[in-house]
Amino acid sequence: MISGSLPIYTDLSTYRQACDRARAQEKRVGLVPTMGALHDGHFALIDEARRHADFVVVSIFVNPTQFGPSEDLDKYPRTWESDVEGCISHGASCVFHPSVPTMYPAGEQTRVRVGAIAEPLCGAFRAGHFEGVATIVTKLFAATGPCVAVFGRKDYQQIKVIERLTTDLLLPVTIVGHPTVREADGLAMSSRNRYLNEEQRQRAAAIPRGLNRAVRAYERGERKVASLRHEVVSCVAPVADSIDYVEIADADTLEPMDEQRHIAHRALIALAIRVGPARLIDNIVLGEDPPIKGQAE
Numbered sequence: 001m002i003s004g005s006l007p008i009y010t011d012l013s014t015y016r017q018a019c020d021r022a023r024a025q026e027k028r029v030g031l032v033p034t035m036g037a038l039h040d041g042h043f044a045l046i047d048e049a050r051r052h053a054d055f056v057v058v059s060i061f062v063n064p065t066q067f068g069p070s071e072d073l074d075k076y077p078r079t080w081e082s083d084v085e086g087c088i089s090h091g092a093s094c095v096f097h098p099s100v101p102t103m104y105p106a107g108e109q110t111r112v113r114v115g116a117i118a119e120p121l122c123g124a125f126r127a128g129h130f131e132g133v134a135t136i137v138t139k140l141f142a143a144t145g146p147c148v149a150v151f152g153r154k155d156y157q158q159i160k161v162i163e164r165l166t167t168d169l170l171l172p173v174t175i176v177g178h179p180t181v182r183e184a185d186g187l188a189m190s191s192r193n194r195y196l197n198e199e200q201r202q203r204a205a206a207i208p209r210g211l212n213r214a215v216r217a218y219e220r221g222e223r224k225v226a227s228l229r230h231e232v233v234s235c236v237a238p239v240a241d242s243i244d245y246v247e248i249a250d251a252d253t254l255e256p257m258d259e260q261r262h263i264a265h266r267a268l269i270a271l272a273i274r275v276g277p278a279r280l281i282d283n284i285v286l287g288e289d290p291p292i293k294g295q296a297e
Contacts (some may be wrong), residue, residue: 005088005272006084006087006088006092006094007093007094007095008084008094008095008097009095009096009097009098010098010099010102011102012143013097014142015096015143015144018094019055019143019144019145020145022054022055023145027054027055027134028052028053028054028055028148029053029054029055029057029144029145029146030049030052030053030055030056030057030146030147030148030149030150031049031055031056031057031059031140031141031144031146031148031149031150032045032046032049032056032057032058032059032149032150033059033061033136033137033140033149033151034058034059034061034064034107035062035076035191036060036061036062036077036078036079036083037076037078037083037193037194038060038079038083038086038087038191039083039189039190040189041087041152041154041181041189041190042058042078042086042152043076043086044152044181045150045151045152045178046058046087046090046091046092046149047090048150048178048251049090049148049150049176050090050091052147052148052150052174052176053127053146053147053148055093055094056091056092056093057092057093057094057095057144057146058089058092058094058095058096059095059096059097059098059140059144060080060095060096060097060234061096061097061098061103061136061140063103063132063133063136063148063296064100064104065104065108065111065128065131065135065136066128066129066133066136067132068126068129071126072277076191077164077191077194083095085244089154089210090128096140096143096144097218103136103139107223110135111131111132111134111135111136112134112135112138114131114161114164114165114168115132115162115164116129116253116255117157117161117164117253117254118130118131118134118161120158120249120254120255120256121245121247121249121254121256121270121272122244122246122281123157124231124245125244125245125272126258130157130158130161133158133161133162134162134165137149137162137165138165138169138171140188141166141171141173146173147172147173147174148173148174148175148176149162149173149174150176150177151177151178152177152178152181153178153179153180153283154180154181154188154189154190154241154281154283155281156177156268156270156281156283157254157270159165159175159177160252163175163267170200179289180282180283182208182210182292182294183294184294185205185208186205186207186292186293186294187201187205187207187208188207188214188280188281190278190280190281192278192279192280193278195276195278196275196278197276200276200278203239203240203275204239204278204280205293206235206239206240207236207237207271207273207280207282208292208294210231210232210234210235210236210271211232211269211271211282211283211284211292212291212292213231213232213235214228214229214231214232214269214284214286215284215289215291217231218263218287222262223261223262223263223264224231224260224262225258225259225260225261225263226259226260228263228269228286229247229248229269231277232246233246236271236273239275240273240274241273241274241276242273242274243271243272243273243274244271244272244273244274244279245270245271245272246270246271247269247270247271248263248267248268248269248286249267249268249270250265250266250267251266251267251268252266252286254268256268263286265286266286266287266288267285267286267287268283268284268285268286269283269285269286270282270283271283285286
């Protein structure tokens with residue numbers, strides 16, 4: 001199916017033929033997996049993919065296996081027309097928009113489980129989530145055969161899970177993590193931000209402020225895990241309806257660090273809080289990521 005100048009594939013065999021034709025023309029195939037409800041953060045991923053590939057696929061598929069029974073699968077925003085318009089304006093080569101039966105023809109009998117990297121942080125609060133992510137990404141890689149796939153670093157743990165599965169399953173796909181794209185006040189762009197009303201949106205701006213407080217403390221020489229974590233918690237706790245976690249973890253293994261330790265190597269500050277109906281996540285790598293720009297400064 002063609003929408004304007006953009007081919008849209010819903011059928012697996014036709015989609016594979018399009019990817020095969022691109023490779024036959026010696027084009028590098030790139031993939032940007034999404035669940036739709038696209039925003040400027042997604043469009044930055046498309047732009048990044050075009051720097052690495054000649055034929056850029058945007059997949060739009062709300063994957064049911066990465067949602068828990070009490071999560072927002074049915075309410076997850078769908079903005080098909082504006083999604084397609086954005087893909088066209090950012091130079092995507094095609095969109096892959098399969099149905100659930102296409103991606104799960106025999107139901108959910110086969111799952112891809114990644115080990116320890118998927119267990120802490122979000123994995124401790126969203127049972128089965130990263131199995132669902134790993135499974136659908138493996139299927140998308142099998143359907144597409146990309147040389148490169150681009151993901152946003154807002155979902156830092158997701159990138160680490162996907163890097164693990166590509167290494168362990170010997171998949172010839174380069175994983176590119178793109179820096180988190182943010183709103184003017186520093187809040188990480190997310191499809192779930194549209195759940196927030198004005199008052200909740202103002203409260204959510206405490207997330208980048210808290211991360212920045214930790215970054216500034218780290219720049220001043222603070223290395224104690226408890227002190228850096230406190231910088232974030234003291235900022236977000238007053239505005240959060242609930243906190244899943246605020247952790248300082250090894251940036252490579254994602255193992256949370258003991259609060260009595262001092263940071264001696266790459267460290268990630270990651271959090272997940274609930275504001276109104278939205279579960280919001282964010283992170284920053286201490287000593288590598290710059291302070292977040294905007295009102296959070």
